[in-house]
Amino acid sequence: MHFRSFIIRLWAYVGMGLVAGVIVFLFGYIFYKGGACISWEFLTQAPAGAMLGQEGGIFPAITGSLAFTLTAVVIGAVPAIATALWIVFFCHSKRLEEILHIVIQCIAGVPSIVLGLFAYSLFVRDLQFGRCILSSGIALGIMVLPFIEVRAEKAFRELPQQMIHAVYALGCTKTHAMLTVVLPACRAELFSGIILGGCYAMGATAPMIFTGAVAYASNPTSILKPAMALPLHLYLLVAQGTASLGIAYGTAFVMMAVILISNMLVTIYARRRQRAWKQ
Amino acid sequence: MHSAREILNMKKTGNRIFRFILGSFTLLTSLALAFVIIFIVKEALPTFQNVSLKEFLLTGDWMPISGIGNGPRFGILNFLAATIFVSFLAILIAGVVGIGAALFLSCVATDRMRGVLYPFIDLLAGIPSVVYGFVGLTVLVKLFLKAGVRTGSCVLAAAILLAVMLLPYLVSAVSETLLKNKDAYLKAADALGVDSWYTICGIVLPASFKNILAAMILAIGRAMGETMAVMMVIGNANLFPTLLGKSETIAAVIALEMGTAVNGSTHFHALYAAGLVLIIVLMGINFGINALRKRFI
Amino acid sequence: METIMDVRNLTVSYEGKAALKDVTVSFPKNEITAIIGPSGCGKTTFLQSLNGLITEISGVRCSGEIQLEGQSIDGISKEVLRKRVGIVFQTPMPFPFSVYKNLTYAPKYYGIHKKSELDRIVEEKLRMVGLYEEIQNDLHKSALKFSGGQQQRICIARALTVEPEVILLDEPCSALDVQSTAVIEKTLLELKKRYSLIIVTHNIAQAKRLSDRVVFLKDGRIVETAKTSEFFAEPKEKESQEFLGGMFG
Numbered sequence: 001m002h003f004r005s006f007i008i009r010l011w012a013y014v015g016m017g018l019v020a021g022v023i024v025f026l027f028g029y030i031f032y033k034g035g036a037c038i039s040w041e042f043l044t045q046a047p048a049g050a051m052l053g054q055e056g057g058i059f060p061a062i063t064g065s066l067a068f069t070l071t072a073v074v075i076g077a078v079p080a081i082a083t084a085l086w087i088v089f090f091c092h093s094k095r096l097e098e099i100l101h102i103v104i105q106c107i108a109g110v111p112s113i114v115l116g117l118f119a120y121s122l123f124v125r126d127l128q129f130g131r132c133i134l135s136s137g138i139a140l141g142i143m144v145l146p147f148i149e150v151r152a153e154k155a156f157r158e159l160p161q162q163m164i165h166a167v168y169a170l171g172c173t174k175t176h177a178m179l180t181v182v183l184p185a186c187r188a189e190l191f192s193g194i195i196l197g198g199c200y201a202m203g204a205t206a207p208m209i210f211t212g213a214v215a216y217a218s219n220p221t222s223i224l225k226p227a228m229a230l231p232l233h234l235y236l237l238v239a240q241g242t243a244s245l246g247i248a249y250g251t252a253f254v255m256m257a258v259i260l261i262s263n264m265l266v267t268i269y270a271r272r273r274q275r276a277w278k279q
Numbered sequence: 280m281h282s283a284r285e286i287l288n289m290k291k292t293g294n295r296i297f298r299f300i301l302g303s304f305t306l307l308t309s310l311a312l313a314f315v316i317i318f319i320v321k322e323a324l325p326t327f328q329n330v331s332l333k334e335f336l337l338t339g340d341w342m343p344i345s346g347i348g349n350g351p352r353f354g355i356l357n358f359l360a361a362t363i364f365v366s367f368l369a370i371l372i373a374g375v376v377g378i379g380a381a382l383f384l385s386c387v388a389t390d391r392m393r394g395v396l397y398p399f400i401d402l403l404a405g406i407p408s409v410v411y412g413f414v415g416l417t418v419l420v421k422l423f424l425k426a427g428v429r430t431g432s433c434v435l436a437a438a439i440l441l442a443v444m445l446l447p448y449l450v451s452a453v454s455e456t457l458l459k460n461k462d463a464y465l466k467a468a469d470a471l472g473v474d475s476w477y478t479i480c481g482i483v484l485p486a487s488f489k490n491i492l493a494a495m496i497l498a499i500g501r502a503m504g505e506t507m508a509v510m511m512v513i514g515n516a517n518l519f520p521t522l523l524g525k526s527e528t529i530a531a532v533i534a535l536e537m538g539t540a541v542n543g544s545t546h547f548h549a550l551y552a553a554g555l556v557l558i559i560v561l562m563g564i565n566f567g568i569n570a571l572r573k574r575f576i
Numbered sequence: 577m578e579t580i581m582d583v584r585n586l587t588v589s590y591e592g593k594a595a596l597k598d599v600t601v602s603f604p605k606n607e608i609t610a611i612i613g614p615s616g617c618g619k620t621t622f623l624q625s626l627n628g629l630i631t632e633i634s635g636v637r638c639s640g641e642i643q644l645e646g647q648s649i650d651g652i653s654k655e656v657l658r659k660r661v662g663i664v665f666q667t668p669m670p671f672p673f674s675v676y677k678n679l680t681y682a683p684k685y686y687g688i689h690k691k692s693e694l695d696r697i698v699e700e701k702l703r704m705v706g707l708y709e710e711i712q713n714d715l716h717k718s719a720l721k722f723s724g725g726q727q728q729r730i731c732i733a734r735a736l737t738v739e740p741e742v743i744l745l746d747e748p749c750s751a752l753d754v755q756s757t758a759v760i761e762k763t764l765l766e767l768k769k770r771y772s773l774i775i776v777t778h779n780i781a782q783a784k785r786l787s788d789r790v791v792f793l794k795d796g797r798i799v800e801t802a803k804t805s806e807f808f809a810e811p812k813e814k815e816s817q818e819f820l821g822g823m824f825g
Contacts, residue, residue: 109504110561118319166669259406
């Protein structure tokens with residue numbers, strides 16, 4: 001065998017090995033170190049201890065993250081899906097379509113910390129929402145919007161055009177086609193987009209640092225108040241040094257577990273509802 | 280009971296309303312982008328009343344609090360350099376490993392294997408930045424510490440961490456291109472009796488070169504926007520980036536100092552200005568790549 | 577001949593290139609008219625112009641006049657036109673629902689919600705396509721689980737649920753096997769008693785079997801129209817002769 005062929009082949013195996021190794025290591029490491037910390041109390045109690053979180057649990061961080069994520073997904077997914085629907089079904093100008101795609105790409109290109117800056121200046125300060133779940137939710141929503149929009153658009157475009165035409169051919173309006181055929185048919189893709197988008201929002205620290213996530217708060221009761229969040233909690237624990245490392249591992253564990261489970265659910269669901277009409 | 284005509288009219292009105300709602304949301308999306316840019320620019324500009332553009336971009340003195348005998352100074356050269364340097368380094372590392380993995384996925388793995396491996400690799404994309412930083416701190420930095428680097432935190436550590444974060448995107452984009460080209464060319468080459476890997480090396484890879492390059496450059500954009508992971512392992516010192524030295528990226532500066540910057544102070548505006556520079560660089564790269572793509576592909 | 581649709585000087589172009597050039601033809605009522613011609617001659621574009629689907633395609637320019645029952649279709653709203661002129665596509669396109677839902681989709685849209693009425697419509701249309709006996713116990717199974725021929729008949733039945741006057745069929749059997757084709761052809765011959773059918777087909781033998789009139793389209797132009805028996809016995813135009821002789825497909 002040629003020497004070059006051998007090198008390339010080696011490159012392929014080593015590359016894949018490294019990638020697989022890293023993935024296994026990351027999850028394994030966190031689950032191993034964090035597993036020791038996980039207990040029912042950990043998950044359901046508030047942090048305690050002389051230094052924040054040294055003892056106790058992370059419950060308010062969990063509920064806080066839930067609140068942030070839900071807000072972000074609602075604020076991000078609704079415009080995302082609406083925009084995708086508009087572009088695919090109502091937009092008749094190629095030029096406009098291109099421009100909108102560029103807009104979405106640009107939004108995706110804004111670094112998440114800058115979104116935090118934006119949310120701070122407009123919502124926290126100028127509109128006087130103050131630091132709260134809503135302000136962060138808007139920053140996070142803008143962050144996940146392109147993520148969801150791209151997936152939604154892809155799903156809508158993959159529907160056979162003739163099927164949509166079959167609906168029109170019966171004399172039905174586009175809206176009817178969208179609500180009764182398109183959206184139900186794309187359920188799987190839309191769900192997975194929303195769930196994965198939610199995971200993305202859950203893990204993002206930068207947009208929420210100075211817009212709504214705080215070091216210590218009780219369980220969220222209103223979106224106009226600040227709350228704790230898992231990623232920020234992890235960061236603060238780490239910043240405090242070795243005293244809280246155990247709890248830090250536990251927090252990371254929870255986050256990774258959520259990611260892993262969500263991804264698995266999405267993959268399984270997507271496979272089960274595998275494009276029925278392609279049979 | 281409605282007559283047929285009434286029903287049709289209701290449906291048509293409903294259609295118009297729905298279309299209006301969808302259009303409004305689309306407009307909202309575009310406005311979001313506009314607002315983000317407007318507000319960042321609005322808060323960034325006052326910086327330049329007190330700091331000249333040249334000083335801001337080309338000096339590395341960043342002292343938000345007045346030093347002895349000097350006023351506050353804001354120069355982001357070190358941060359800008361660190362952001363670019365770390366990202367480039369990360370892309371290189373991610374490129375080498377990622378292309379290898381992509382080769383495996385496209386040329387060695389079967390369809391079934393791909394069906395399992397793709398979602399597996401995608402898991403990397405789902406891991407939050409702060410968790411990467413955490414692992415980076417407890418594993419990578421410790422390794423570097425043992426190897427003799429002063430506190431363990433350094434640019435190289437950040438680059439390696441960032442590289443891992445970029446892998447899923449790179450691997451998926453590159454393997455897609457390689458797969459397409461492989462399917463196109465391999466059969467013809469096999470018919471000539473040539474060993475597959477020879478073809479892959481000689482034809483498939485070179486044919487994919489442009490797309491691979493494009494994917495890598497786009498990934499740079501993603502890398503530059505990363506905040507937490509890099510921040511946790513790079514040391515955060517206002518120094519010009521060197522491989523084993525500490526440094527600080529623009530994103531890290533903003534994240535670390537926004538909490539203490541007084542609203543309306545030059546420090547505050549300078550942070551926004553730094554963010555603006557970051558956006559401009561990123562948009563520049565994106566538009567540049569898209570323009571080049573149109574010319575060459 | 578009593579006509580149901582009249583087309584005059586129809587010209588359709590996509591982004592500058594003409595797909596149909598100055599087409600003038602009339603379609604008789606309660607008969608099957610076959611449109612035949614080589615691939616790419618504009619048959620599908622023609623059908624899309626007849627029921628207004630062409631407006632959904634971007635970059636299209638149309639001129640000329642089409643009349644349905646003497647009324648210009650420009651004066652008819654898009655939705656009403658499509659209700660009166662139904663279409664069945666080449667690839668069976670049932671919605672990803674049960675058969676029952678497929679067939680009640682349009683009636684529900686038009687305001688019929690009473691179950692007894694919906695059941696009646698489902699049974700009636702399935703009988704018209706000869707499918708009722710076969711699948712009456714499987715109405716709530718997903719339409720996608722049936723064979724290609726059955727799916728196509730479900731689509732035809734679905735098109736019938738809006739009570740159209742004209743049914744357009746775009747190569748309805750080209751994706752099906754011989755047996756399904758035979759069943760569908762039988763169905764179409766039955767249907768012409770109540771509806772007017774226009775069928776595009778690349779299968780000349782099928783055109784001969786099914787149709788009462790033939791329209792020969794080539795390069796976007798009508799070469800010849802005639803009664804089927806006359807066309808196949810003695811085609812008038814040279815191009816028709818060449819086509820039938822298999823000179824181009």
